[in-house]
Amino acid sequence: MFTAILSTMIYALPMSVICAAQLFPLFCPEDAAAGPWIATAVFLAICAFFRHGSLKVRLIIIAAVLALSAGLFFAVDSTERREFFTERSWVALILLISLGVFIVSELLARFRSLRIAAAVLVFAGCVYLIITGIDPGSLTCAMLLSIILSTVIREVQHYWKKEGDTDGNRHMVSILPFIILCALLVAVAPVSDDPYGWPVAHRLWQFAKETATKISQFFSSDDYMDTTIGFSSGDAALHGSLRADSTPEEMFTVSFKRKETPSLNLGACGYNEFNGRAWTNTVDEAGIGRRHQLDTLETRSSILSSSTENIFDHMRSIEASVTYTNLNTRYALIPAKYQDVLSQGALLDTLRDSDNTVFVDKKGLGTSYSFSAIMLNKSHQTFIDFMNATGEPVSEKAWYDSIAGVLINGRSEYPYEEYLDYVDNIKKNYMREVNVSPALREKLDAFYDGCKGNYEKMLRLEAILSQLTYTISPGALPDWVDSSESFLDWFMLENPRGYCSHFATAMVLLARAEGLPARYVEGFCVPSSTQGGTKVTDRESHSWVEIYFEGFGFIAFDPTPGYATEAGWQTASERSAYLATLSKGTLDAFLNMDPVDPAAAEEPEEEIVPEETSPALILIPLLCSALLLPAAILLYKAIMRKRFNKLSTADKTVYLCHSNMRLMRFLGTGIRPGETLSEFAGRAACDIPGELIDFVSVYEEISYSDRAVSDDMLSALMLSNRNLCSFASKKRRIAYIFYSLFAT
Numbered sequence: 001m002f003t004a005i006l007s008t009m010i011y012a013l014p015m016s017v018i019c020a021a022q023l024f025p026l027f028c029p030e031d032a033a034a035g036p037w038i039a040t041a042v043f044l045a046i047c048a049f050f051r052h053g054s055l056k057v058r059l060i061i062i063a064a065v066l067a068l069s070a071g072l073f074f075a076v077d078s079t080e081r082r083e084f085f086t087e088r089s090w091v092a093l094i095l096l097i098s099l100g101v102f103i104v105s106e107l108l109a110r111f112r113s114l115r116i117a118a119a120v121l122v123f124a125g126c127v128y129l130i131i132t133g134i135d136p137g138s139l140t141c142a143m144l145l146s147i148i149l150s151t152v153i154r155e156v157q158h159y160w161k162k163e164g165d166t167d168g169n170r171h172m173v174s175i176l177p178f179i180i181l182c183a184l185l186v187a188v189a190p191v192s193d194d195p196y197g198w199p200v201a202h203r204l205w206q207f208a209k210e211t212a213t214k215i216s217q218f219f220s221s222d223d224y225m226d227t228t229i230g231f232s233s234g235d236a237a238l239h240g241s242l243r244a245d246s247t248p249e250e251m252f253t254v255s256f257k258r259k260e261t262p263s264l265n266l267g268a269c270g271y272n273e274f275n276g277r278a279w280t281n282t283v284d285e286a287g288i289g290r291r292h293q294l295d296t297l298e299t300r301s302s303i304l305s306s307s308t309e310n311i312f313d314h315m316r317s318i319e320a321s322v323t324y325t326n327l328n329t330r331y332a333l334i335p336a337k338y339q340d341v342l343s344q345g346a347l348l349d350t351l352r353d354s355d356n357t358v359f360v361d362k363k364g365l366g367t368s369y370s371f372s373a374i375m376l377n378k379s380h381q382t383f384i385d386f387m388n389a390t391g392e393p394v395s396e397k398a399w400y401d402s403i404a405g406v407l408i409n410g411r412s413e414y415p416y417e418e419y420l421d422y423v424d425n426i427k428k429n430y431m432r433e434v435n436v437s438p439a440l441r442e443k444l445d446a447f448y449d450g451c452k453g454n455y456e457k458m459l460r461l462e463a464i465l466s467q468l469t470y471t472i473s474p475g476a477l478p479d480w481v482d483s484s485e486s487f488l489d490w491f492m493l494e495n496p497r498g499y500c501s502h503f504a505t506a507m508v509l510l511a512r513a514e515g516l517p518a519r520y521v522e523g524f525c526v527p528s529s530t531q532g533g534t535k536v537t538d539r540e541s542h543s544w545v546e547i548y549f550e551g552f553g554f555i556a557f558d559p560t561p562g563y564a565t566e567a568g569w570q571t572a573s574e575r576s577a578y579l580a581t582l583s584k585g586t587l588d589a590f591l592n593m594d595p596v597d598p599a600a601a602e603e604p605e606e607e608i609v610p611e612e613t614s615p616a617l618i619l620i621p622l623l624c625s626a627l628l629l630p631a632a633i634l635l636y637k638a639i640m641r642k643r644f645n646k647l648s649t650a651d652k653t654v655y656l657c658h659s660n661m662r663l664m665r666f667l668g669t670g671i672r673p674g675e676t677l678s679e680f681a682g683r684a685a686c687d688i689p690g691e692l693i694d695f696v697s698v699y700e701e702i703s704y705s706d707r708a709v710s711d712d713m714l715s716a717l718m719l720s721n722r723n724l725c726s727f728a729s730k731k732r733r734i735a736y737i738f739y740s741l742f743a744t
Contacts, residue, residue: 010150039098157171253533255533262528266335267522303386304402327364337553376555387455426548437493491506516549653713692723694716
């Protein structure tokens with residue numbers, strides 16, 4: 001019986017799950033939760049047991065259903081019954097669908113041609129889903145796969161010549177755990193955002209692409225930064241238009257320690273000399289020294305030596321890691337103010353090369369390093385006031401006090417004299433004299449009106465430039481543009497439009513016109529992220545400005561429209577004032593629970609008193625079960641007795657022998673595999689009185705001889721059956737009660 005039930009469930013279960021996943025949400029209420037699934041499983045189990053069970057099982061099922069129905073009918077009044085069936089009409093639909101699924105599964109289990117046709121239809125449906133891009137869900141896909149897999153296995157069983165047990169249903173049931181395991185693996189396996197995007201093929205293609213990139217980078221002598229970076233050519237020239245690539249190419253990935261991160265510029269190449277048409281780097285081979293390290297130390301010293309109570313009011317740290325994917329370069333992509341650059345836990349091995357940080361050897365695919373950088377509260381008013389007050393190199397005491405907090409041997413590693421030489425080199429290389437025309441100067445004076453210092457001027461200049469027009473086709477530079485002054489006149493007065501290189505160039509020159517050292521920087525703009533990481537493509541290559549403020553260090557500005565961000569946060573004092581206001585107002589009101597004005601108060605909702613559950617709702621179904629289940633068993637006994645009386649003498653004898661053997665198994669003395677009836681009788685005599693097992697000789701005689709069964713033999717078997725039942729009832733009283741009720 002159980003083999004037949006499980007064989008039916010091979011098709012009934014996946015079809016019911018598909019219906020539950022695709023059809024039930026259309027008419028089942030949202031608050032039904034797992035109710036439809038449970039109802040389907042219970043109803044399918046009832047149908048399977050009723051279809052393949054014995055007469056006794058069928059009668060018990062009928063009695064249980066009648067008892068439950070009758071109990072609910074008498075325990076619930078007519079009004080509640082009508083409400084129940086009105087509000088839960090979806091239960092009837094579920095039962096009808098489940099019944100249809102069971103009937104179809106029975107037909108599939110019985111007829112081979114229907115199974116093959118169903119498998120072909122399911123396979124065609126899967127192909128259709130793939131072509132149209134419809135995602136039915138991983139659970140539905142798993143069930144469709146199990147139907148196809150079950151049919152294929154049945155066909156293999158059909159053509160497989162077997163010896164011994166040739167029952168195909170038992171073979172299917174034996175491999176049922178394997179089918180369930182396959183379905184579970186499909187159902188729980190992670191699904192990509194593009195379920196029909198062939199992720200395995202994509203991964204193989206990506207692996208082949210990365211391998212080819214590594215090989216090409218190994219033999220390539222070109223440096224990516226020397227050929228195309230920041231929308232410029234190798235000489236950082238300004239062109240008439242940009243090439244708009246249709247498909248961006250990934251260059252590297254950035255992973256942040258914190259998920260919520262603002263946009264970040266990672267610089268690679270810096271330039272100091274502009275001839276009106278292109279940028280070049282004329283910093284001597286000695287460079288400016290350890291510019292990035294000294295710049296960060298200068299910023300820290302400036303903030304610590306000020307009257308700022310909390311250093312985090314002005315700066316914060318950010319940690320990230322960079323991994324090259326399609327870069328082949330000797331340049332390191334780092335932010336303006338970095339503290340430490342690590343490669344696999346060790347300091348990054350870099351050299352100073354004309355004021356740019358570069359690797360000792362050219363790096364390519366797979367190069368990975370991490371860094372800790374400083375972010376500034378750039379647009380906050382307290383930071384603006386602080387910057388307007390700077391203008392002199394930090395004192396020797398402030399310098400050594402600052403580095404003592406972060407470096408053990410800071411006094412000897414970064415002497416104050418090196419810092420002063422560094423400031424002189426910055427002015428020498430990045431403070432080129434720039435003259436502006438009277439017409440432009442008049443506009444600039446209007447722009448800067450009301451500014452309290454150079455820092456505020458640069459903030460305003462950044463804001464003004466970011467409101468101009470961004471275009472990738474600004475037109476070629478006129479022939480008469482051959483200097484910084486002529487470029488500013490053309491860009492600021494005649495053609496205020498362009499791309500990042502135009503805006504960055506203009507701001508560098510205008511900063512120098514105000515007496516501030518500034519450098520033109522090219523690299524990549526990493527977009528803000530809420531996931532803790534992002535992929536950066538060649539479209540994020542960008543140009544911006546770094547301006548030096550004596551006594552503080554370099555600060556990055558981005559005047560390109562659409563790129564400038566408000567990099568600011570609330571200071572500690574503002575936060576304290578806010579919390580103090582909150583504690584005096586809303587928080588006190590919440591804690592003290594001030595009485596509400598009765599006039600403004602709404603009328604209280606009527607209290608809903610839960611209805612008490614009537615005892616009849618429980619007692620009546622139990623009482624009906626107590627009456628109907630025994631009645632069903634008695635009816636079964638009467639039917640079996642009537643069937644027994646209609647049997648021939650030989651069939652009655654076989655039935656009694658089988659019944660006695662079942663009683664022997666109940667008593668714990670069943671026949672063993674390969675054991676003859678005589679051997680069984682001899683072994684059983686040790687535990688059971690000999691007169692109770694005399695039936696074995698009769699059983700052996702009718703099994704191995706052609707002798708006709710006499711009435712005396714039948715009478716003896718009936719007597720032995722009664723005596724054996726009496727012995728079993730005395731030896732195992734409670735267990736025998738259930739055995740007598742449910743044994744066939």
